[in-house]
Amino acid sequence: xxxxxxxxxxxxxxxxxxxxxxxxxxxxxxxxxxxxxxxxxxxxxxxxxxxxxxxxxxxxxxxxxxxxxxxxxxxxxxxxxxxxxxxxxxxxxxxxxxxxxxxxxxxxxxxxxxxxxxxxxxxxxxxxxxxxxxxxxxxxxxxxxxxxxxxxxxxxxxxxxxxxxxxxxxxxxxxxxxxxxxxxxxxxxxxxxxxxxxxxxxxxxxxxxxxxxxxxxxxxxxxxxxxxx
Numbered sequence: 001x002x003x004x005x006x007x008x009x010x011x012x013x014x015x016x017x018x019x020x021x022x023x024x025x026x027x028x029x030x031x032x033x034x035x036x037x038x039x040x041x042x043x044x045x046x047x048x049x050x051x052x053x054x055x056x057x058x059x060x061x062x063x064x065x066x067x068x069x070x071x072x073x074x075x076x077x078x079x080x081x082x083x084x085x086x087x088x089x090x091x092x093x094x095x096x097x098x099x100x101x102x103x104x105x106x107x108x109x110x111x112x113x114x115x116x117x118x119x120x121x122x123x124x125x126x127x128x129x130x131x132x133x134x135x136x137x138x139x140x141x142x143x144x145x146x147x148x149x150x151x152x153x154x155x156x157x158x159x160x161x162x163x164x165x166x167x168x169x170x171x172x173x174x175x176x177x178x179x180x181x182x183x184x185x186x187x188x189x190x191x192x193x194x195x196x197x198x199x200x201x202x203x204x205x206x207x208x209x210x211x212x213x214x215x216x217x218x219x220x221x222x223x224x225x226x227x228x229x
Contacts, residue, residue, distance in 0.1 A: 005068040007170040012064035015179040017047050018075035031184035048084045074117035089159045090128045094223050095141040097216035099201045118219040138226045145198035154228040169194040
């Protein structure tokens with residue numbers, strides 16, 4: 001999704017800006033954690049100030065009119081005052097928990113409920129809905145892959161942004177806007193040039209994570225009923 005928005009000529013993207021704060025606060029042993037903390041901003045107030053400031057200018061594209069901010073819900077720890085979200089157009093990307101768990105296990109063999117972000121995503125969704133008095137746009141990853149143009153058009157309409165054909169394909173490779181963690185997590189993304197046809201991820205959630213899977217599914221399904229499709 002970040003590639004689709006980053007390929008628009010009018011959009012500046014930022015990649016997981018709270019990651020360094022999250023790692024420093026939790027001491028999680030993620031790949032490249034020391035480098036992420038050393039090169040990122042660990043004060044959440046300064047991150048919020050950056051995200052609510054005028055849109056940065058891209059060296060390649062010049063002035064931008066859209067500021068795409070990729071967030072991971074579990075990075076928004078309880079310490080963070082969410083009030084700044086009121087001034088944003090908050091869109092929620094959901095994904096089947098079985099696929100999330102199997103993907104996460106490639107780097108971390110025993111994820112926790114907190115690690116996967118489903119609870120935090122539902123809580124933030126509810127907070128935004130209550131605070132703004134409207135239902136934020138929700139899209140499901142499998143829907144995006146099955147019909148990228150339709151879902152992106154629906155999302156753009158919901159966000160009051162004109163759809164651009166450039167969102168459907170992009171050059172391969174990493175970007176200067178990718179986080180320093182890209183070499184650990186973005187291998188497939190770097191190879192991509194468009195949305196790939198949806199194929200259910202192969203594999204079975206191990207028995208030891210069955211309860212975790214069921215907990216995640218409960219929160220996933222709460223947002224799924226609101227998805228654009």
